[in-house]
Amino acid sequence: xxxxxxVKRYCPYCKMHTLQKVIQVKGGQRGTLTAGxxxxxxxxxxxxxxxxxxxxxxxxxxxxxxSKRYDLRYKCTKCNKMTTQSRGNKAKKVEIK
Ligand SMILES: [Zn+2]
Numbered sequence: 001x002x003x004x005x006x007v008k009r010y011c012p013y014c015k016m017h018t019l020q021k022v023i024q025v026k027g028g029q030r031g032t033l034t035a036g037x038x039x040x041x042x043x044x045x046x047x048x049x050x051x052x053x054x055x056x057x058x059x060x061x062x063x064x065x066x067s068k069r070y071d072l073r074y075k076c077t078k079c080n081k082m083t084t085q086s087r088g089n090k091a092k093k094v095e096i097k
Pocket of ligand 1: 014
């Protein structure tokens with residue numbers, strides 16, 4: 001999916017539509033996981049019980065979950081403040097041109 005570098009969007013700080021730069025964020029810092037989710041992660045990675053393959057490989061074999069939800073931020077050119085999108089769309093690959 002190709003995206004433009006700038007879009008006209010509503011800025012809640014300026015309270016009007018302004019030109020905003022599109023920035024793609026790649027992964028945040030992960031906090032400490034609980035014991036339960038660590039175990040679940042291990043199982044998904046190594047394959048246990050109902051999931052015989054690692055998560056994405058398992059999904060690939062079944063032909064599902066090939067796309068990810070991407071994280072976009074918009075930076076206002078007027079006030080230089082960042083706004084996030086409420087919920088990202090899903091795409092296999094994202095390109096900002
Ligand atoms: Zn603004």
